[in-house]
Amino acid sequence: MEQKKSQEGLNVKKNENFSEWYTQVTEKAEILDIRLGIKGFTIIRPWGAGIIENMFKFFENELQKNGHKPTFMPSVISKENLTKESEHVKGFTPQVFWLKDINEGQELALRPTSETVYTPMFKLWIRSWRDLPMKLYQRAHVFRLDTKATRPLIRGREFIWIECHDAFKSKEDAEKQVQEDINVTEKVMHQIFGVPFLPMKRPEWDKFAGAEYTVGSDCFMPDGKLIQQPSTHLMGQKFSKAFGAEFENENGKKEFLWTTAYGPAISRILVSVITTHGDDSGLILPYSLSPVQTVIVPIFTTKNKEKVIKKSEEISSKLKKLGIRTELDSDSEKRPGEKYHLWELKGVPFRIEIGEKEIEKKEVTFFTRDTKEKTNMKITDLKKIPSLGKEFDKRLLEKADNSFKNRIEEGNSEKEIKKILDTGKVAKVNFCSTDKEGVECAQIVEKRLGGEVRGTLANSNEKSNGKCPFCGKPAKKVVYIGRSY
Amino acid sequence: MEQKKSQEGLNVKKNENFSEWYTQVTEKAEILDIRLGIKGFTIIRPWGAGIIENMFKFFENELQKNGHKPTFMPSVISKENLTKESEHVKGFTPQVFWLKDINEGQELALRPTSETVYTPMFKLWIRSWRDLPMKLYQRAHVFRLDTKATRPLIRGREFIWIECHDAFKSKEDAEKQVQEDINVTEKVMHQIFGVPFLPMKRPEWDKFAGAEYTVGSDCFMPDGKLIQQPSTHLMGQKFSKAFGAEFENENGKKEFLWTTAYGPAISRILVSVITTHGDDSGLILPYSLSPVQTVIVPIFTTKNKEKVIKKSEEISSKLKKLGIRTELDSDSEKRPGEKYHLWELKGVPFRIEIGEKEIEKKEVTFFTRDTKEKTNMKITDLKKIPSLGKEFDKRLLEKADNSFKNRIEEGNSEKEIKKILDTGKVAKVNFCSTDKEGVECAQIVEKRLGGEVRGTLANSNEKSNGKCPFCGKPAKKVVYIGRSY
Numbered sequence: 001m002e003q004k005k006s007q008e009g010l011n012v013k014k015n016e017n018f019s020e021w022y023t024q025v026t027e028k029a030e031i032l033d034i035r036l037g038i039k040g041f042t043i044i045r046p047w048g049a050g051i052i053e054n055m056f057k058f059f060e061n062e063l064q065k066n067g068h069k070p071t072f073m074p075s076v077i078s079k080e081n082l083t084k085e086s087e088h089v090k091g092f093t094p095q096v097f098w099l100k101d102i103n104e105g106q107e108l109a110l111r112p113t114s115e116t117v118y119t120p121m122f123k124l125w126i127r128s129w130r131d132l133p134m135k136l137y138q139r140a141h142v143f144r145l146d147t148k149a150t151r152p153l154i155r156g157r158e159f160i161w162i163e164c165h166d167a168f169k170s171k172e173d174a175e176k177q178v179q180e181d182i183n184v185t186e187k188v189m190h191q192i193f194g195v196p197f198l199p200m201k202r203p204e205w206d207k208f209a210g211a212e213y214t215v216g217s218d219c220f221m222p223d224g225k226l227i228q229q230p231s232t233h234l235m236g237q238k239f240s241k242a243f244g245a246e247f248e249n250e251n252g253k254k255e256f257l258w259t260t261a262y263g264p265a266i267s268r269i270l271v272s273v274i275t276t277h278g279d280d281s282g283l284i285l286p287y288s289l290s291p292v293q294t295v296i297v298p299i300f301t302t303k304n305k306e307k308v309i310k311k312s313e314e315i316s317s318k319l320k321k322l323g324i325r326t327e328l329d330s331d332s333e334k335r336p337g338e339k340y341h342l343w344e345l346k347g348v349p350f351r352i353e354i355g356e357k358e359i360e361k362k363e364v365t366f367f368t369r370d371t372k373e374k375t376n377m378k379i380t381d382l383k384k385i386p387s388l389g390k391e392f393d394k395r396l397l398e399k400a401d402n403s404f405k406n407r408i409e410e411g412n413s414e415k416e417i418k419k420i421l422d423t424g425k426v427a428k429v430n431f432c433s434t435d436k437e438g439v440e441c442a443q444i445v446e447k448r449l450g451g452e453v454r455g456t457l458a459n460s461n462e463k464s465n466g467k468c469p470f471c472g473k474p475a476k477k478v479v480y481i482g483r484s485y
Numbered sequence: 486m487e488q489k490k491s492q493e494g495l496n497v498k499k500n501e502n503f504s505e506w507y508t509q510v511t512e513k514a515e516i517l518d519i520r521l522g523i524k525g526f527t528i529i530r531p532w533g534a535g536i537i538e539n540m541f542k543f544f545e546n547e548l549q550k551n552g553h554k555p556t557f558m559p560s561v562i563s564k565e566n567l568t569k570e571s572e573h574v575k576g577f578t579p580q581v582f583w584l585k586d587i588n589e590g591q592e593l594a595l596r597p598t599s600e601t602v603y604t605p606m607f608k609l610w611i612r613s614w615r616d617l618p619m620k621l622y623q624r625a626h627v628f629r630l631d632t633k634a635t636r637p638l639i640r641g642r643e644f645i646w647i648e649c650h651d652a653f654k655s656k657e658d659a660e661k662q663v664q665e666d667i668n669v670t671e672k673v674m675h676q677i678f679g680v681p682f683l684p685m686k687r688p689e690w691d692k693f694a695g696a697e698y699t700v701g702s703d704c705f706m707p708d709g710k711l712i713q714q715p716s717t718h719l720m721g722q723k724f725s726k727a728f729g730a731e732f733e734n735e736n737g738k739k740e741f742l743w744t745t746a747y748g749p750a751i752s753r754i755l756v757s758v759i760t761t762h763g764d765d766s767g768l769i770l771p772y773s774l775s776p777v778q779t780v781i782v783p784i785f786t787t788k789n790k791e792k793v794i795k796k797s798e799e800i801s802s803k804l805k806k807l808g809i810r811t812e813l814d815s816d817s818e819k820r821p822g823e824k825y826h827l828w829e830l831k832g833v834p835f836r837i838e839i840g841e842k843e844i845e846k847k848e849v850t851f852f853t854r855d856t857k858e859k860t861n862m863k864i865t866d867l868k869k870i871p872s873l874g875k876e877f878d879k880r881l882l883e884k885a886d887n888s889f890k891n892r893i894e895e896g897n898s899e900k901e902i903k904k905i906l907d908t909g910k911v912a913k914v915n916f917c918s919t920d921k922e923g924v925e926c927a928q929i930v931e932k933r934l935g936g937e938v939r940g941t942l943a944n945s946n947e948k949s950n951g952k953c954p955f956c957g958k959p960a961k962k963v964v965y966i967g968r969s970y
Contacts, residue, residue, distance in 0.1 A: 035609055036602065038563055039589045043606060046554035046621065053555055069531035070538055072752075075560075075626055075643055078523055099595075100583040101630060103642070104524045110584075110595075117521065121528060124520055130818060136531065141560055141626070145586060157588070158560055267557075333615060 009341060013280050018223045022275065029283050029346045031274070032152050040150040040157025047346060048270065050291030052160065055266050055273075056139060058188050058288070059162055066180060068135045068164055073117045075141070079107035081116040085242035088115065091209020095144045097157075110143035115210065115239050115261060118165035122257055123245035129169045132247065132257075133177075137164040153271045154227065154485055161265040167240075167257045169249060174234055174258040178215060181232035181262040182458060185217050189229060189264070192288050194397040195219055195272045196404040197229055198426070198480060200455030203434035203442065208261075212236035215458045218482065219272045220407055224424020226454060226484040229272060230264040276400050277370075283347025284370050286396055287389030292327040294319055294385055295343045299336050299355035311359050315352065315382065324385050344369060349392050350385060370395055408480070413469050414448070417481060421451050426482040430475035432468035438477075441470035445481055454480045494826060498765050503708045507760065514768050514831045516759070517637050525635040525642025532831060533755065535776030537645065540751050540758075541624060543673050543773070544647055551665060553620045553649055558602045560626070564592040566601040570727035573600065576694020580629045582642075595628035600695065600724050600746060603650035607742055608730035614654045617732065617742075618662075622649040638756045639712065639970055646750040652725075652742045654734060659719055659743040663700060666717035666747040667943060670702050674714060674749070679771050679882040680704055680757045681889040682714055683911070683965060685940035688919035688927065693746075697721035700943045703967065704757045705892055709909020711939060711969040714757060715749040761885050762855075768832025769855050771881055772874030777812040779804055779870055780828045784821050784840035796844050800837065800867065809870050829854060834877050835870060855880055893965070898954050899933070902966060906936050911967040915960035917953035923962075926955035930966055939965045 010028065014021045026032050031048035044052065060070075076099065083089040096109040111117065118136065126134055143158050150156050164181070168174040182199050189195050197217040207214040211233035218226040240246070240257040249255045277284040287293055296316055300308040312328055319326040327348075329339050336353065343351055353365040358376075366377040370392065411417035411427035420427040432438050434456060442453045456462065462478040495513065499506045511517050516533035529537065545555075561584065568574040581594040596602065603621065611619055628643050635641050649666070653659040667684050674680050682702040692699040696718035703711040725731070725742040734740045762769040772778055781801055785793040794815055804811040812833075814824050821838065828836055838850040843861075851862040855877065896902035896912035905912040917923050919941060927938045941947065947963040 033606065033609070036559065036563075036566075036605065038559060038561060038591060038593065041559035041561060043559065043602075044557035046556055049555035049557050049623075052557065070534035071531055072529035072534050072537065072645060074521065074523060074526035074528065075628070076523060076526060078521075081521075098585040100585045106523060108523065117528075120521065121518065124518070138534075143560070160557060 009345060010280065010282060014222055014278060018221065018275075021222075021278075025274065025278055025282055025345075026152060031270075031283075034152055040146065042152045042156055042158075044160075044267070047291060051270060051273070051285065051289050052266055054289045054291070055193070055269060056162070058192050059184070059264055059266070060137075060139075062184050062188050063137055063162070063164060066135070066184070067133070068137045068166075071136045071138050073111075073114055073138055073140070075111055076103075076108040077111050077114070077116055079109065081120060081243075082109055084116060085210045085239050087238070088210035088242075095146065097143050097145050111140070112142055112144045113261075113263070114138070114140070114142075114163055114165065115235065115259075116243075119239040119243040119245050119259065122167045122240070122259070123243055126167060126245070126247050126257065128248040129250050132169045133166060133173060135164065135166040135177075137162055151485075153267050156267075159265050160267040161263050164260075164262040166260045166262075167245075168260070169247065169255075169258065171236065171258050174236070174260050177260045177262075178232050178234050179459070181230070181260070182215060182217075184262070185230045185232075185264070189217070189269060189272075191397070192286070192393075193269065193273050194286050194393060194400050195229070195269070195276050196401050198408075198454070199458040200480060201434075201458045202455045203438060203453050203479070204436060205439055205442065206453075206455070208233045210235060210238050211261075212238065216455065218426075218454055218480070218484075219276070220404060220426075221272075221275050221485065224407065224421075224426075224483070226426065226452075226482040227268070227272060228484070229269055230262065232262040233260060235259040235261060277396050278347070282345035284396065285347035285349065287349045287392045290348055291325060292343075292346075292348050293325045293389060294327075294350040294352060295339075295348045296326065296328045296352045296354065297336055297339045297343075298328070298330055299353060304356050305332075308355060308359065312354055315354065315364070315379065319382060319385065322383060322386065340367070349389060352382075368392065370399075411469075411481070412466070417445075417451070417469065418449050421449055421481070421483055426454075426480050427451075429479055429481050430464045430466045430468065431477050431479040432471050432473045433476050434479065437473075441468060444470045449481070451481045451483050454482055454484070456480075494830060495765065495767060499707055499763060503706065503760075506707075506763075510759065510763055510767055510830075511637060516755075516768075519637055525631065527637045527641055527643075529645075529752070532776060536758070536770065536774050537751055537755060539774045539776070540678070540754060541647070543677050544669070544749055544751070545622075545624075547669050547673050548622055548647070548649060551620070551669070552618070553622045553651075556621045556623045558596075558599055558623055558625070560596055561588075561593040562596050562599070562601055564594065566605060566728075567594055569601060570695045570724050572723070573695035573727075580631065582628050582630050596625070597627055597629045598746070598748070599623070599625070599627075599648055599650065600720065600744075601728075604724040604728040604730050604742075604744065607652045607725070607744070608728055611652060611730070611732050611742065613733040614735050617654045618651060618658060620649065620651040620662075622647055636970075638752050641752075644750050645752040646748050649745075649747040651745045651747075652730075653745070654732065654740075654743065656721065656743050659721070659745050662745045662747075663717050663719050664944070666715070666745070667700060667702075669747070670715045670717075670749070674702070674754060674757075676882070677771070677773050677878075678754065678758050679878060679885050680714070680754070680761050681886050683893075683939070684943040685965060686919075686943045687716075687940045688923060688938050688964070689921060690924055690927065691938075691940070693718045695720060695723050696746075697723065701940065703911075703939055703965070703969075704761070705889060705911075706757075706760050706970065709892065709906075709911075709968070711911065711967045712753070712757060713969070714754055715747065717747040718745060720744040720746060762881050763832070767830035769881065770832035770834065772834045772877045775832060775834055776810060777828075777831075777833050778810045778874060779812075779835040779837060780824075780833045781811065781813045781837045781839065782821050782824045782828075783813070783815055784838060789841050790817075793840060793844065797839055800839065800849070800864065804867060804870065807868060807871065809874075825852075834874060837867075853877065855884075896954075896966070897951070902930075902936070902954065903934050906934055906966070906968055911939075911965050912936075914964055914966050915949045915951045915953065916962050916964040917956050917958045918961050919964065926953055929955045934966070936966045936968050939967055939969070941965075
């Protein structure tokens with residue numbers, strides 16, 4: 001029994017070998033499977049897909065509230081359209097999958113992103129300022145022939161995302177949208193999923209191919225490296241000019257559209273949910289996201305099985321009526337201990353254990369995944385589960401926020417910055433420039449420290465002072481330097 | 486004004502020129518757009534995408550109730566796997582899109598369907614009968630390089646579907662699943678979407694490539710031709726043998742899995758929703774599916790605008806609180822008549838017109854899309870909308886059922902069958918055989934009548950009698966012959 005247990009459970013600690021922990025937890029908690037053996041393409045199993053479905057709901061709900069409407073665009077893009085915006089083509093064409101067959105004379109690529117599909121349609125759908133803003137989104141799979149090492153969900157060749165493409169009548173409106181996008185990331189990824197982030201206005205050399213500027217969301221992995229989560233881009237008039245997408249403004253004059261794009265990669269955000277909250281026993285899923293919020297494990301002998309199962313079913317249907325996603329694990333082949341172990345590995349927030357003793361006392365044993373506390377709870381008190389769920393998520397959020405805060409430190413010299421990075425943190429640094437002038441210093445950061453200038457804090461006017469520790473010129477910006485995935 | 490109206494509205498009658506009606510209604514009601522100009526790939530606009538989202542919800546809800554779990558499989562399949570099952574490869578490889586770049590030595594195709602992805606995973610995930618049944622599904626886009634003429638949503642090269650792939654321990658269990666799949670089509674597509682169908686067990690020569698048998702759902706288009714909607718397939722052990730997917734049965738012996746597949750093509754079912762219910766003024770959407778269930782059109786002058794808009798907003802928020810998908814169309818640029826016209830074209834079930842007169846009487850003018858009746862309704866009675874919605878959908882269903890019933894006629898000679906087909910109906914015919922023996926007669930049906938033997942009625946033991954009208958041999962089957970898309 002014990003041997004079997006250790007085979008099924010994790011045999012590595014999260015903080016000792018994060019990389020191996022991630023591999024084991026995603027496989028053993030049945031999030032994904034890579035055994036199909038196509039580099040960069042991952043199978044997402046029901047437990048992972050269930051979490052993703054819930055993530056989609058929260059994001060889509062928020063986007064719809066903000067006036068976004070759904071669409072379904074083709075998965076392919078013609079070469080003609082894909083190559084219309086010159087910076088975009090430089091950035092993306094080396095990364096696309098081309099189809100072998102020519103479709104009626106057209107060369108087609110699998111979409112890496114869909115600016116070059118939405119912009120020509122904006123041109124057809126929008127005539128005047130009265131049609132604006134136009135805010136569209138789609139759930140989509142996108143494809144990038146990334147040549148670097150792939151890691152399941154972290155870096156792959158196909159990923160699942162939502163992409164929003166919005167058109168406006170002025171730069172001001174478009175910039176407000178960039179802000180709204182950052183707020184959506186804050187409301188959904190941070191407040192609901194419990195994953196804190198640094199909203200980073202990327203340096204000039206690190207923006208989206210074709211954008212005026214990009215704000216990325218940087219999240220910490222347990223090893224202190226950063227992973228980029230949703231980014232939002234002010235495209236300005238670059239794509240609308242490339243596609244001739246004009247509108248008639250309030251003065252009756254033709255003007256090019258102002259566009260933005262926002263792309264929460266749901267399959268990658270799942271990585272941050274897993275790695276932010278999990279522990280040495282496995283996943284810990286936010287109550288809001290877990291496919292099963294409460295699992296019921298009946299404890300029975302052959303003699304009292306019927307009675308215990310009956311009571312468990314009663315409780316299960318009661319919880320379901322309250323809208324709690326509930327699973328009754330009444331499998332007779334497994335011992336209760338094995339079940340506890342499995343559901344802890346899978347990260348289910350609450351577990352109800354119920355046997356004859358509990359039935360007599362009209363109570364259950366109630367286990368909470370994050371604190372690992374077991375308490376006795378009156379059956380009549382089970383209606384409190386949704387509010388306990390809220391507290392559960394609040395605890396995860398607070399824990400993540402505390403860890404996040406402790407991971408940012410000021411660094412004033414190369415030596416200090418190196419030390420900060422080596423201890424798995426991000427350095428806040430007075431830096432020469434995030435325009436072209438800063439490129440050389442950014443290269444020093446990369447070569448000598450293995451780090452990256454991730455950008456300046458969006459929505460904040462952090463005042464720089466002193467000199468850039470790399471070139472000695474006056475510091476114009478406060479940047480954040482970290483190592484990344 | 487009138488001129489503008491006729492430009493925007495339909496200028497063709499559904500029963501006079503269905504093909505043109507379909508083109509106009511899908512374009513003018515903003516369901517889709519084909520102007521991206523990639524043959525076989527269609528853009529689905531927000532109005533169409535909103536309907537599709539609702540269709541997904543009903544199907545997924547039903548599938549989950551039946552124990553199906555979500556997954557996300559790669560959009561690509563390796564050549565090695567795609568070509569493992571010999572009949573499958575014959576049926577599908579001429580139809581697939583291959584990728585140009587070789588992915589680490591593997592040739593990859595865009596999935597036309599995913600049996601060859603799920604079966605090798607069943608092999609890894611299923612050890613014994615205790616793991617069965619395993620019922621999985623995914624929302625997916627699939628790709629088929631169909632060389633025939635394409636028509637938006639009807640026949641294309643990319644479509645949006647749900648595919649279910651299930652594994653069982655016995656043929657009996659697998660056949661029960663085929664029945665359950667037919668029931669899902671009945672419950673969702675027929676009862677909820679109001680689209681009746683003939684569940685047709687396909688002849689031997691028309692089954693899914695690799696299946697033991699196929700049950701397709703045939704729906705009528707307004708021109709009397711049939712369109713295939715969800716089909717379900719008993720794969721038997723064909724795929725499990727090709728992939729060596731075994732399990733240990735209750736006697737401890739190895740056995741190949743029994744598998745089934747079910748594929749509701751949501752983007753194609755949308756065609757049947759549009760064509761079954763629409764009329765000469767445009768779409769008529771079921772209350773259950775319409776992105777907007779009630780539209781409010783305020784009628785105001787410059788003088789009373791504020792008052793009327795205020796009351797309209799009150800009503801709007803009241804309806805939203807009742808869970809009714811409501812849109813307030815308070816655009817000042819358009820006249821009420823234009824708005825009525827547009828929302829009728831888009832098929833919104835209910836419209837509330839409200840002006841100063843109505844406000845004084847504490848009522849609204851209430852328009853119902855299918856009957857085109859206008860009545861006065863007390864504002865306090867608006868809470869009845871959800872139940873009026875149910876009645877609305879019931880009327881659509883009854884109307885569709887009546888039309889459906891009248892479209893099936895018995896035909897006993899080639900001449901009679903031809904006449905039935907020529908009048909836009911389906912002929913019920915005593916036919917020699919749906920096995921190989923029947924192939925020649927089926928070819929006669931195709932060549933001389935432009936029709937197809939669609940199959941025998943699933944779930945029914947219709948007794949054949951007499952002789953096959955084509956070869957004169959004793960009739961073993963009652964088949965349905967129709968023309969099709």
